[in-house]
Amino acid sequence: MRLDDVLPEWHFRERHTIEIDAYADTVFRAIEELTWREVPTFRRLMVLRFAGRDRAVDTRILASMTKDGFTVLDRSDNELVVGMISTRLPARPVPLAGELPADAVRAFDAPGHLKIVFNFLRRGSTVTTETRVWATDERSRRIFQAYWALIRPPSGVIRRAWLRAIRERAENEPVFL
Structure with missing residues (x-):
């Protein structure tokens, strides 16, 4: 299920793009395996967000986000969709019930909550x-x-740093033919 299927309408949106010269599977492996050590700007800003709780530098970013309440909603050959339902500020994740968490996010409508969904999409x-x-x-x-x-400017810095680190990892991964 694509991002457009899970959350076709939104109140807030941010989008960033980068060119990466690597195969799709290499790009998505980089997304899934990237560690906090590889994106120090991201790690420093997240330490501020989480009141000084630092992440182990060799922990995978996506894995630590899923520990903090995000769920992988879908994974296809060219898109990874991750999301959560949260109470409004201060944010507390709402557990996603059922076998199809993307459907749960799409259908959820209880007042006092936020649906937060992001993706990585590769086209060419x-x-x-x-x-x-x-x-x-x-x-x-x-x-x-x-x-x-308040958070949109540093969020943009984080997303761009994250994309550059994904490109660095993906373009420098050895290719075996």
Whole structure:
């Protein structure tokens, strides 16, 4: 299920793109295996966000995000979709029930929550990451809007650093023919 299927509408959105000269499976392996050590800017900003809790530098970023409440919603040959449902600020993940978490995110509509979904999409040599947020009620949207104004600039720095690190890893992976 693609990002457009899980969260076709959003209140907040951020999108970043990079060119990566590597095979699709190499790119997605880089996305899944990238560690905090490879993206020090990302790690430093996340330490600030999580009130000083540092991540083990050799921990995989995606794995640590799934420990913190995100769920891999879908994985295809050219797209990885990750998301969560959270209470509005302060954010607390809501467990996703059922066998199809993407359907659970799409259908969820209880007031006082945020649907936060992001992806990595590869088309040709272009790799895009997009983040979308949907607030389930007007109060949650207004509260998140103030937070978004604060976090969007550092979030952009994080996403661009993350994409550069993915490119570095993918383009430098040995190719065996």
